[in-house]
Amino acid sequence: MYLIGLTGGIASGKSTVARRLVEHGAVHIDADDLARRVVEPGKPAFDAIVAEFGEGVVGHDGRLDRPKLGELVFADDAARTRLNAIVHPAVRELSRKLIERAEAEDPDAVVVYDVPLLVEASVDHPFDLIVVTNAPRRTQVERLVQERGYDPIHAEARVDAQVDNTARLSIADVVIDTDGSMAHTMSQTDALWQRIRQERARA
Numbered sequence: 001m002y003l004i005g006l007t008g009g010i011a012s013g014k015s016t017v018a019r020r021l022v023e024h025g026a027v028h029i030d031a032d033d034l035a036r037r038v039v040e041p042g043k044p045a046f047d048a049i050v051a052e053f054g055e056g057v058v059g060h061d062g063r064l065d066r067p068k069l070g071e072l073v074f075a076d077d078a079a080r081t082r083l084n085a086i087v088h089p090a091v092r093e094l095s096r097k098l099i100e101r102a103e104a105e106d107p108d109a110v111v112v113y114d115v116p117l118l119v120e121a122s123v124d125h126p127f128d129l130i131v132v133t134n135a136p137r138r139t140q141v142e143r144l145v146q147e148r149g150y151d152p153i154h155a156e157a158r159v160d161a162q163v164d165n166t167a168r169l170s171i172a173d174v175v176i177d178t179d180g181s182m183a184h185t186m187s188q189t190d191a192l193w194q195r196i197r198q199e200r201a202r203a
């Protein structure tokens, strides 16, 4: 297995890059998706969140009211720390399992673990390569407002809840500049795939 840790700020283009790598044959594991799975009703993290934040964060359908919880934790660092302390260990455990499973299914797999908070949550899986998607803060905010319909204050709060680009760039083996055209993002991603193939052919 060849394990890529893919990180980047919110709306910096991680999913876009991951999708392209999957087209080339990579296996994609998405931490945001795992973070949703571990808080399904009946899971220990769901109960822990309700105990911590109250029934008010449960929607009419019995699931977490994500917009409500989001409003709460992106306006309050201490609340976000408490939520992270519940969700992150469960994500860490599940990601470890899924990475092991991907390797068992195909020892030659290239696995992309797409994890927005790789730096913040000190994710220490044994990555062969750390790839960072990078776009300036104003581009991130603009995308959140224009494409995801966030109000500007909320968009800025989400971006500022994460480490800044300098901290992510300092741990990158490869940086993909996602502030240009989509074609530019794709060509950098294709070049990355070629690099990995060549590296593996030599190994």
Ligand SMILES: CC(C)(COP(=O)(O)OP(=O)(O)OC[C@H]1O[C@@H](n2cnc3c(N)ncnc32)[C@H](O)[C@@H]1O)[C@@H](O)C(=O)NCCC(=O)NCCS
Residues within 6 Å of the ligand: 009, 010, 011, 031, 032, 035, 066, 067, 069, 070, 073, 080, 083, 084, 087, 088, 091, 115, 116, 117, 158, 161, 162
């Ligand atoms: C607060 C919650 C309920 C809001 O849900 P919502 O559906 O609105 O957003 P979603 O989960 O799709 O996240 C979208 C993006 O927000 C950013 N983000 C999410 N959680 C966090 C966090 N704790 N700190 C900083 N940024 C975060 C990431 O860039 C993520 O890609 C949810 O994000 C959550 O449970 N967060 C805590 C778990 C977590 O850290 N997830 C991120 C990766 S493990």
Ligand SMILES: Nc1ncnc2c1ncn2[C@@H]1O[C@H](COP(=O)(O)OP(=O)(O)OP(=O)(O)O)[C@@H](O)[C@H]1O
Residues within 6 Å of the ligand: 008, 009, 010, 011, 012, 013, 014, 015, 016, 017, 032, 116, 133, 143, 147, 177, 178, 179, 180, 181, 182, 183, 184, 185
């Ligand atoms: N050059 C580019 N590279 C990547 N994405 C771009 C580019 N130009 C515009 N975009 C847009 O920016 C958005 C990036 O979203 P994407 O879901 O890939 O980011 P993400 O980092 O996975 O976000 P999140 O942290 O919320 O999971 C997409 O809507 C995409 O169409």
